[in-house]
Amino acid sequence: MADDIRPASRRPETAAEPEGRWLAEVAAGASRDAGGVDVQLLGEYLPMLADAAVHGRRPRREELDVVEALGRRAAEQGISAGRVVQLYLSAARRLWHDLPAVARSRDCEAVRVAATAVLQVVDDAVATLAEGYAVARRDLVRREETLRRELVDDLLRGDSDLGALVERAEPFGLDLARAHRVALAAPSRRLPDADAAISALEAVIFDRLGDRDVLVATKDGLLVVIAPADATTAQRVAPPPEPSGELGQLMHRELTRLPRGDTWRIAVGRAHPGLYGIARSYEEAREALSMAGRLQVTAPVVDAHDLLVYRVLLRDQPAIVDLVQAVLGPLVNARGGAQPLLDTLREYFDTGAVATESAKRLHVSVRTVTYRLDRVRRLTGYHPADPAHRFTLQAAVLGAKALNWPAQPLPASG
Structure with missing residues (x-):
C-alpha cells in the first residue's frame, strides 16, 4: 500500500x-x-x-x-x-x-x-x-501492607531479632536507634475503612512532623502509629508538655474528619529509645486505653504519663483492694452510700485541699463539703486535712477509682 x-x-x-x-x-x-x-x-x-x-x-x-x-x-x-x-x-x-x-x-x-x-x-x-x-x-500495595503488618507485629512484641528488624524497617524509613512513642486509636464501634484511615494519618503526620520516620498500621482492630520523639525526651524526669499530646490531638482531628467517621479514643504511650522502647510504649498506650475505659475518662485523648499512678496502684491489685477495703470500706455505712463522700474526697485532693473550690466543682455549699469531710474522718479514722493521713486517703481514693468501686464490688483480694 x-x-x-x-x-x-x-x-x-x-x-x-x-x-x-x-x-x-x-x-x-x-x-x-x-x-x-x-x-x-x-x-x-x-x-x-x-x-x-x-x-x-x-x-x-x-x-x-x-x-x-x-x-x-x-x-x-x-x-x-x-x-x-x-x-x-x-x-x-x-x-x-x-x-x-x-x-x-x-x-x-x-x-x-x-x-x-x-x-x-x-x-x-x-x-x-x-x-x-x-x-x-x-500487588505491590498488598505486599507492602503485609510487610508493614508483620513489621509492626514484631516491633510491638519486642522479642524479635534486632538485626533482622533493622533491615526490614529500613524500606519504611524507620530508624530503630531513635526514641519513638506509640499511639493507639480505637473507634467506638468496629474499625471503619482501614486503608482510608491509614492514608489520612500518614499524610497529615508526615506533613506536620516533617519526618518520614513514621509507621501507621492496624492491629487487633486498632490503628497503630509509631512516631519519632526527641531522643532526649526519654531521659527526662518529666516529659515535655506538647509532643505526645500533639500527636494524639493530631490523630483525633484527622480521624474524626473521615467519611462515616466514628467516635475515637486515642491513647499515647511515653517516648522510649530503641527497639524495646517501641514495645514498651505500645504496652503503655494499650494499658492507658484500657484504663481510660475503666476510669470513665471523657477526654478523647489520653496520655500514658497521666495515668502512671493508676498503673502503679494496679500493679499489686491484692494490696490496693486491701487498702480500699480497709480505709474506705466504712463509708458504705454513710447515709446516701460511699459515692458522695468519695466524690468529695477526690475533688478536695484535686484542688489542693481547698474546700471553696471543691464546693464549686461539686455544685454544693462549702458547709456541705466540710460536713462530708468530717463524716469521712468519723467513719474511717483518717482526717483528710491531716498531712499524716492525706496520702493514705488519697491512695485509697485513686485505687477505688481504678477499681470502679463502689459501683462494682471489690475483687477477691486473695
Whole structure:
C-alpha cells in the first residue's frame, strides 16, 4: 500500500540508514519527552507501530502480553503511570511524524488506513500497558501492607531479632536507634475503612512532623502509629508538655474528619529509645486505653504519663483492694452510700485541699463539703486535712477509682 507514499519528515531518508537506527532515535526522543524513562520499556512497541502503518497489521495477543509485562516492570521500578504512558504516546507521535513509508501522500485513503491501524495499536498497547501497571501496583500495595503488618507485629512484641528488624524497617524509613512513642486509636464501634484511615494519618503526620520516620498500621482492630520523639525526651524526669499530646490531638482531628467517621479514643504511650522502647510504649498506650475505659475518662485523648499512678496502684491489685477495703470500706455505712463522700474526697485532693473550690466543682455549699469531710474522718479514722493521713486517703481514693468501686464490688483480694 505504501509504495507511492513519501515521508513528511524534514529529515531526508537515505537508503543506507538502517531501520533499527531510525527506531532507536525515535525511542530516544520519546524517552527524553517522558523525563528519561528507560527505552527498554518500549519493548517491540515501535516495530509494531511501523508494521501497522505499512501493512495494517493489528498486534497479536503474545505481543500485547509482552506490553503488559512491561507495564508491570514499570510499576515495580517505581516509575509513575503518567510517565510510562507519556513514553508510549510520544513514541507513537514521533514515529508517525518521521515514518519513512507513511506520511504525505496523494492517496488519502492509504494514509487514513495507515493512521487507523497505528491508532489501533496505540489504543491496544496503552490500555494493556496501563492494565499491567495497575495489577503490579495492587500487588505491590498488598505486599507492602503485609510487610508493614508483620513489621509492626514484631516491633510491638519486642522479642524479635534486632538485626533482622533493622533491615526490614529500613524500606519504611524507620530508624530503630531513635526514641519513638506509640499511639493507639480505637473507634467506638468496629474499625471503619482501614486503608482510608491509614492514608489520612500518614499524610497529615508526615506533613506536620516533617519526618518520614513514621509507621501507621492496624492491629487487633486498632490503628497503630509509631512516631519519632526527641531522643532526649526519654531521659527526662518529666516529659515535655506538647509532643505526645500533639500527636494524639493530631490523630483525633484527622480521624474524626473521615467519611462515616466514628467516635475515637486515642491513647499515647511515653517516648522510649530503641527497639524495646517501641514495645514498651505500645504496652503503655494499650494499658492507658484500657484504663481510660475503666476510669470513665471523657477526654478523647489520653496520655500514658497521666495515668502512671493508676498503673502503679494496679500493679499489686491484692494490696490496693486491701487498702480500699480497709480505709474506705466504712463509708458504705454513710447515709446516701460511699459515692458522695468519695466524690468529695477526690475533688478536695484535686484542688489542693481547698474546700471553696471543691464546693464549686461539686455544685454544693462549702458547709456541705466540710460536713462530708468530717463524716469521712468519723467513719474511717483518717482526717483528710491531716498531712499524716492525706496520702493514705488519697491512695485509697485513686485505687477505688481504678477499681470502679463502689459501683462494682471489690475483687477477691486473695
